[in-house]
Amino acid sequence: MATATRSDVPTLDDVREARAFIAPHLPLPTPLVRSEGLAATLGLDVRLKLESLLPTSAFKVRGGVNLVGRDPTARAGIMGASTGNHGQSLAWAGRLFGVPVTIYCPIGSNPIKVASMRALGATVVEHGADYDEARVECERRAAELGRRYVHSGDEPYLIAGVATATLEVLEAWPEVDVLVVPIGGGSGASGVAVVAKALAPNVRVIGVQSEGAPAAYLSWRAGRLETTDAVRTFADGLATRTAFALPQRILRERLDDFVLVSDDDLRRAMRALLLDAHVVAEGAGAAATAGAWKLRQGLRDKRVALWVSGANATDRSLADALAAGPLSA
Secondary structure: OOOOOOOOOHHHHHHHHHHHOOOOOOOOOOEOOOOOOHHHHHOEEEEEEEEEHHOOOOOOOHHHHHHHOOOHHHHOOOOEEOOOOHHHHHHHHHHHHHHOEHHHHEOOOHHHHHHHHHOOEEEEEEOOOHHHHHHHHHHHHHHHHOEEEEEOOOEEEEEEEHHHHHHHHHHHHOOOOEEEEEEEOOHHHHHHHHHHHHHOOEEEEEEEEOOOOOOOOHHHHHHHOOOOOOOOOOOOOHHHOOOOHHHHHHHHHHHHEEEEOOOOHHHHHHHHHHHOOOOOOHHHHHHHHHHHHHHHHHHHHOOOEEEEEEEOOOOHHHHHHHHHHOOOO
């Protein structure tokens, strides 16, 4: 990929180039596994794409490695805003390639993710009540310092990097009918859609977002960028008040369906993943499973791949998930 602007839509060739670049640096492919227990609970033929087994325990590190390693504008140092997984990906890639990284995160962010970013060598600045307040301050400070600001969604290198997981799914399970993916800002889902619609246009791509942070869902439905006044979800990986322009361009053209789930749905899906599949997932990482449960009647007789996008669950969120009880009608 030549030096990209934030409006460029990645192509299938960009994704293939990203895979060739990141493969020496990451343990790829991540597993695509069938859990008989989870399949029985959902009543569906499902396999789990365990992006949670990547370094940083989240899918975004694919994009971080691709951007920091290949974008010449990142070499002098980068800044980003994150609730954690985007920040971890930049910090991990920054350490790998010797690039200084500063991350702005909301006050009170997931302590596991904050500690990981610091351990990876990033400078972490806690600012604001939520991701969007941290983002605005980070953008202001990056402009003031003349540093490369890495948006968490409007970055072609990031989207091409995370899209490499979809190449792996389609190669490992060419019979798959449906791909179900979490959506926060939409970088992951838009990457899935780019690859799926290029290689297997009959495969349906379904996005899942928290009803307590529905900016991307509302934007997709309206055909324009929407914002919300607050986020009301424990799932920090889904918690943004704004929609992102580049992912929305892609999702409007290529996403087949979009569903909202409640925090109770997310907790019960976390519990099902843990007890039925022995897989740890944070709230965002369980979103695809929660979405598949909600849409299960329409997914009967389909072969369904569910993204487990992250495993950075706190002890409190796991306790709440276990207390939430099983998935129920």
